[in-house]
Amino acid sequence: MQKKYSSIPKVDTILTLPFLISLLETEPRPTVLAAVRNVLATLRSDSVNGKMREAINEGLLCNMIKTELETLVAPSLHPVVNGTGVVIHTNLGRSLLAKSACRQMLEVAERYSNLEMDMATGERGERYSHVESLLCELTGAEAAIVVNNNAAAVLLALSAMAVGKEVVVSRGELVEIGGAFRIPDVMKLSGGILKEVGTTNRTHLKDYKTAISENTALLLKVHASNFSVVGFTAEVSVDLLVRCGREAGIPVMADIGSGSLLDLSRYGISGETPIQEYIKAGVDIITCSGDKMLGGPQAGIIFGTREIISRLRSEQLLRALRIDKLTLAALEATLRLYRDERQAVAEIPTLRMLAIQPGELKSKATAYIRRIRPKISASVKLTVVAGNSQVGGGALPQLDLPTFLLAVAAEGWSPQKIDSAFRQCKTPVLGRINKGQYLLDLRTLQDADIPALVDAMGVFQ
Ligand SMILES: *Cc1c(COP(=O)(O)O)cnc(C)c1O
Numbered sequence: 001m002q003k004k005y006s007s008i009p010k011v012d013t014i015l016t017l018p019f020l021i022s023l024l025e026t027e028p029r030p031t032v033l034a035a036v037r038n039v040l041a042t043l044r045s046d047s048v049n050g051k052m053r054e055a056i057n058e059g060l061l062c063n064m065i066k067t068e069l070e071t072l073v074a075p076s077l078h079p080v081v082n083g084t085g086v087v088i089h090t091n092l093g094r095s096l097l098a099k100s101a102c103r104q105m106l107e108v109a110e111r112y113s114n115l116e117m118d119m120a121t122g123e124r125g126e127r128y129s130h131v132e133s134l135l136c137e138l139t140g141a142e143a144a145i146v147v148n149n150n151a152a153a154v155l156l157a158l159s160a161m162a163v164g165k166e167v168v169v170s171r172g173e174l175v176e177i178g179g180a181f182r183i184p185d186v187m188k189l190s191g192g193i194l195k196e197v198g199t200t201n202r203t204h205l206k207d208y209k210t211a212i213s214e215n216t217a218l219l220l221k222v223h224a225s226n227f228s229v230v231g232f233t234a235e236v237s238v239d240l241l242v243r244c245g246r247e248a249g250i251p252v253m254a255d256i257g258s259g260s261l262l263d264l265s266r267y268g269i270s271g272e273t274p275i276q277e278y279i280k281a282g283v284d285i286i287t288c289s290g291d292k293m294l295g296g297p298q299a300g301i302i303f304g305t306r307e308i309i310s311r312l313r314s315e316q317l318l319r320a321l322r323i324d325k326l327t328l329a330a331l332e333a334t335l336r337l338y339r340d341e342r343q344a345v346a347e348i349p350t351l352r353m354l355a356i357q358p359g360e361l362k363s364k365a366t367a368y369i370r371r372i373r374p375k376i377s378a379s380v381k382l383t384v385v386a387g388n389s390q391v392g393g394g395a396l397p398q399l400d401l402p403t404f405l406l407a408v409a410a411e412g413w414s415p416q417k418i419d420s421a422f423r424q425c426k427t428p429v430l431g432r433i434n435k436g437q438y439l440l441d442l443r444t445l446q447d448a449d450i451p452a453l454v455d456a457m458g459v460f461q
Contacts, residue, residue, distance in 0.1 A: 085441025088393025153300030162192035259288025295350030
């Protein structure tokens, strides 16, 4: 049998209660009203679903309304603790910014800037000029432009180069990236015509050659990003594709997705071809993300020949896809760090987390336990175990990085129950479950996360 509340008070009645009157003295009326309405809606739905807990009295209402008010005034977008070990975690904000990038962003946010003014002439300048020469210096590209994200970069490039014309793409590269970026759909949106060649697992140079016609605008290569085709496979190398394009007088474009400015193989991360290699190979247009392996803010970066980039600059669509000044400030500061590889790896969090070696992660685990242990219940068991972490962000899906993890256990707590409780903390903590253990990967934990970790472990008390 379902129990129902016999009566749920009306908003007007609640507004006359003493605790509410005093609440209205400090909190804005619309927010308090919203909290009251939300609480009443919860009570009504609890009643309908037979989930009634206790009698409705002033004490219950007061607690519920105050809790709801706290939720309403707290920012919806807030920090979380990433203990998943996935460095470029798309759902958790991808890359963390370097300190210098955060500082530069704040500078430009709090004051006026030379965003679009040339101080030498006092005339209108271009926002893109703040990063173009740096991008060219770092990569050897002739010209570059930046937009809102890589999806926008691809859309802009295709719109400028291929409206009503064919773009040749291998069937093995018609990818979908998380969050529904699909090459065939972006192509349609841009007005370009997709000309598929080859098969899912094998595409040869002759496939591209036979597909080329008077109506071909581009040869496009798309980085497979989040999957890999293994076994009986063949793809045409960038070098061969460029040669093919040159012979036919057709530009070659590469959407390389992640885009790295460093050769990370010396840190045990091989498989991502640096942007510089694509430029050296003679690819005419290259697009990549700013917040994947590059470790900067969300942005799309387009490298190309002077002629092509100037064509993109004159696209009306660019206005809709343009990068904002805060992102630009963060991107410029991030790129500056790449002038010195050691500085880049030390200061760009994404690179630092990818490059960190297992030995260092093991010491980090011990240090974290030393700092957390005294502040939590003695019944919580913390142990250090070995495992693997992932790059994420659609980069190197096959690569496992050796790591150390903190296994958290407590009497009467299944890993699923820990996971759920940690996720619902004020600063949520995200870990992963493996072989019946709840794990936090030291690779992606930050020193600033320690108070939140201590707080989360308070759930066991
Ligand atoms: C990630 C990715 C995109 C989308 O980039 P966003 O910056 O998320 O817009 C496009 N193409 C490839 C190959 C990717 O890996």
